[in-house]
Amino acid sequence: SQQGEEDPQALSIQEGENATMNCSYKTSINNLQWYRQNSGRGLVHLILIRSNEREKHSGRLRVTLDTSKKSSSLLITASRAADTASYFCAAGHQGAQKLVFGQGTRLTINP
């Protein structure tokens, strides 16, 4: 299986703190994407980073990519209760027309 791994599986922090989630993948990629899933809902695309990029920002989100280590991280700064959700990374592998998803990190923001 090409499925990647996410770390940690669950993360609980206080509102206002930063949250960092990590993702590893197995084979060469064109891009690495992050999605959010609120309970009982579909996934929502957050951010995409291409294989030739090292860092990308979008609002309170910061994504890094290290292709030599086949890993990525998602940082959410100044967390809010509304950030409580599961977060998934998805690898767009070279030569493939489909994404391979990690198992997700369940993030809980405590008020």
Place this chain on the structure above:
Amino acid sequence: DAGITQSPRHKVTETGTPVTLRCHQTENHRYMYWYRQDPGHGLRLIHYSYGVKDTDKGEVSDGYSVSRSKTEDFLLTLESATSSQTSVYFCAISGDRDRDSYGYTFGSGTRLTVV
């Protein structure tokens, strides 16, 4: 979710019966995907389509078939439902440009229970 709808949202069916789930899009996107989501497994690809009548298997395709006779509709059929197919099924779409730039758009999911 805008531009993509799944039906039904919930279904309970008996073991051995055929079941068809529908994904409908209004975005005219080329690519459509069916994933299943199970605890401990994340999302796993069942089948995908890269155009009308063009489909291919994903990593967990056994027991499933798909059809795409129109750009806007992608049907997933469980030929003879089993309890192991109890899951939440998600459809996703993307255009050629989106795959490299903007990611997938997901439907709201179908929760299927096989009893």
